Amino acid sequence: MYFELARRNLMRNKARSFLAMLGIIIGVMAVASIGIFGESLKATVLEGFEDVANEIIVIPSYSHGYTSISKEIVFKMEKIPYVDKYFPIKSHQSVVEYKSKKGYSVVYGMEEDSVEDLFKAEKGSIRLKGHCVVGSGVAERFGVRVGSKIKIDGREFRVSAILREEGARFDINPNNAIFISIDDFNRLYDEEYSMVIVKVKDISDIELFKESVDKIINSREEKVSIFEMRIILERIDEVFKQVTIFLMAIAGVSLLVAGVSILNIMLMSTLERTKEIGVMRAIGAYRETILKIFLLEALILGITGSIIGGALSLAGGYAICMIVLQSAKYVLAPSSILYIFEGILFGVATALLSGLYPAWKASNLEPIEALRYE
Amino acid sequence: MKEYVIELHNVKKIYQVGATQVFALNGVSMSVERGEFIAIMGPSGSGKSTLLNMIGCLDKPTSGRVIINSVDTSHLSDKELTTLRRDTIGFIFQQYNLIPTLTAFENVELPMIFKNVSRAERERKAKELLALVGLEKEINRKPKELSGGQQQRVAIARALANNPSILLCDEPTGNLDTKSGKAVMDIIKNLNIEKGVTVVLVTHDPSIAEYANRVVRIRDGMLEE
Numbered sequence: 001m002y003f004e005l006a007r008r009n010l011m012r013n014k015a016r017s018f019l020a021m022l023g024i025i026i027g028v029m030a031v032a033s034i035g036i037f038g039e040s041l042k043a044t045v046l047e048g049f050e051d052v053a054n055e056i057i058v059i060p061s062y063s064h065g066y067t068s069i070s071k072e073i074v075f076k077m078e079k080i081p082y083v084d085k086y087f088p089i090k091s092h093q094s095v096v097e098y099k100s101k102k103g104y105s106v107v108y109g110m111e112e113d114s115v116e117d118l119f120k121a122e123k124g125s126i127r128l129k130g131h132c133v134v135g136s137g138v139a140e141r142f143g144v145r146v147g148s149k150i151k152i153d154g155r156e157f158r159v160s161a162i163l164r165e166e167g168a169r170f171d172i173n174p175n176n177a178i179f180i181s182i183d184d185f186n187r188l189y190d191e192e193y194s195m196v197i198v199k200v201k202d203i204s205d206i207e208l209f210k211e212s213v214d215k216i217i218n219s220r221e222e223k224v225s226i227f228e229m230r231i232i233l234e235r236i237d238e239v240f241k242q243v244t245i246f247l248m249a250i251a252g253v254s255l256l257v258a259g260v261s262i263l264n265i266m267l268m269s270t271l272e273r274t275k276e277i278g279v280m281r282a283i284g285a286y287r288e289t290i291l292k293i294f295l296l297e298a299l300i301l302g303i304t305g306s307i308i309g310g311a312l313s314l315a316g317g318y319a320i321c322m323i324v325l326q327s328a329k330y331v332l333a334p335s336s337i338l339y340i341f342e343g344i345l346f347g348v349a350t351a352l353l354s355g356l357y358p359a360w361k362a363s364n365l366e367p368i369e370a371l372r373y374e
Numbered sequence: 375m376k377e378y379v380i381e382l383h384n385v386k387k388i389y390q391v392g393a394t395q396v397f398a399l400n401g402v403s404m405s406v407e408r409g410e411f412i413a414i415m416g417p418s419g420s421g422k423s424t425l426l427n428m429i430g431c432l433d434k435p436t437s438g439r440v441i442i443n444s445v446d447t448s449h450l451s452d453k454e455l456t457t458l459r460r461d462t463i464g465f466i467f468q469q470y471n472l473i474p475t476l477t478a479f480e481n482v483e484l485p486m487i488f489k490n491v492s493r494a495e496r497e498r499k500a501k502e503l504l505a506l507v508g509l510e511k512e513i514n515r516k517p518k519e520l521s522g523g524q525q526q527r528v529a530i531a532r533a534l535a536n537n538p539s540i541l542l543c544d545e546p547t548g549n550l551d552t553k554s555g556k557a558v559m560d561i562i563k564n565l566n567i568e569k570g571v572t573v574v575l576v577t578h579d580p581s582i583a584e585y586a587n588r589v590v591r592i593r594d595g596m597l598e599e
Contacts, residue, residue: 001480002487005475128460274473279467280484280488281456282432282465283460283484283532284459284461284488284489285454285488286488287452290486309474371432371471
């Protein structure tokens with residue numbers, strides 16, 4: 001009944017109620033659309049990194065004077081359980097020649113199946129024995145094709161594959177690299193391993209792996225350092241969350257304006273209905289009852305407006321994502337939808353907060369003063 | 375022994391207007407027995423409405439005591455006063471003061487909603503009261519679709535919703551033509567005779583005052599009997 005009373009009061013002045021609600025609709029739509037956009041932006045940036053969360057990069061402990069990882073250490077590491085896959089890598093900055101062109105490139109010595117595991121061939125098929133695989137950037141720079149013969153520090157290799165261009169990784173940049181087999185690498189250079197990429201079976205095994213490395217390899221002295229991809233991903237995630245919150249706060253200004261407009265119409269309504277409030281108090285309405293009726297009015301505006309705004313924010317989020325990211329595939333992701341609920345929550349809270357003062361004012365009118373009001 | 379439903383002891387109401395004090399009520403003492411029908415008469419500005427508001431617990435005296443049904447109201451909180459008004463007092467105003475968004479039926483229901491009466495009981499009682507005032511056909515009309523006389527009859531039904539022992543009427547026929555006014559007064563008189571409701575009525579119309587058993591005159595905030 002109080003709800004019905006509140007609803008009818010709002011219907012008394014439809015245009016005014018609608019305008020106040022429109023404020024909430026726009027506010028919620030702005031906040032939620034920006035939230036969806038921020039989430040989509042993050043998802044787009046993190047795209048392709050999903051399967052590296054269980055990766056660990058082991059590098060020499062430079063701060064303790066180690067510049068490489070010895071064969072013995074790699075051998076010990078191999079024995080640690082929890083490891084699913086395991087890619088020891090050697091690298092060297094080498095002189096590359098093709099026809100008349102000459103330049104520098106990083107050459108990695110890796111097992112053939114490691115390269116196959118980590119990268120995808122754009123052209124040709126990955127083969128390392130006596131051959132090499134080049135990154136897309138290198139191929140472009142030297143103009144090599146599958147089957148071309150290139151010279152690495154004077155030794156000839158036939159190109160078996162050109163890799164697909166990939167977003168930068170944190171460990172290796174495959175676009176500007178050449179991959180040869182460990183055996184060929186050993187014939188060219190007398191160097192130990194520069195890094196080991198380890199994939200654990202499960203993300204929860206990362207800690208156990210780190211403990212084992214500390215016990216088995218770093219027991220006397222820190223010989224290797226460990227980077228967890230997971231932590232890097234978490235940091236990226238965090239940064240984008242902050243960016244999203246910042247953008248949402250800007251959009252939140254529109255919600256603030258909506259709050260002020262609700263405050264405005266509710267105060268007007270309180271004034272216009274002073275006499276009515278007096279009558280209700282006279283015939284037995286408690287202060288709380290008056291408070292309840294007025295808060296309900298603000299809530300109806302807030303909830304209705306927020307739900308409409310939330311629904312429209314799907315379209316808004318879609319539009320912003322299409323314009324900025326040229327893709328809307330994350331708009332309907334659960335983590336994006338969460339922002340719609342957040343927007344609705346903010347909208348309802350704004351309406352409630354704005355309704356609080358007018359409702360308090362209405363409930364505190366002295367019955368006799370209110371009855372006399374004309 | 376006589377049973378008083380309303381007792382006023384030396385009630386004063388003083389308003390501060392600028393530097394001067396205005397005595398709206400200047401030491402009023404009176405008592406009303408259960409079942410009485412009293413008319414308070416006086417020229418405008420004499421304090422008759424203020425007196426009615428004191429009895430109706432809408433206004434608090436500056437000094438003196440107002441006792442309703444043997445309860446001294448001077449120590450009651452706002453909430454207790456509201457409960458007292460809701461359960462013991464029915465108000466009828468000159469301007470009807472119905473809630474414009476509610477139908478006649480809902481207006482009568484409202485005091486019972488404030489009292490948490492069950493829906494079925496509310497419905498039964500509201501229909502019964504609207505029939506009593508002769509509006510069984512108009513129950514779903516909004517106030518603006520009703521004539522002044524009909525609105526005042528809805529207001530009477532609303533005032534009776536929680537079975538009050540006191541009915542306070544402030545110029546109930548002031549806005550009505552003679553015929554509607556008479557209909558309203560007949561209903562009030564009937565309630566007084568048949569249901570034993572105590573009626574206190576403020577008016578400046580001597581023909582209305584004739585309905586009362588006793589007339590109290592007020593001038594400059596003081597009673598002259």
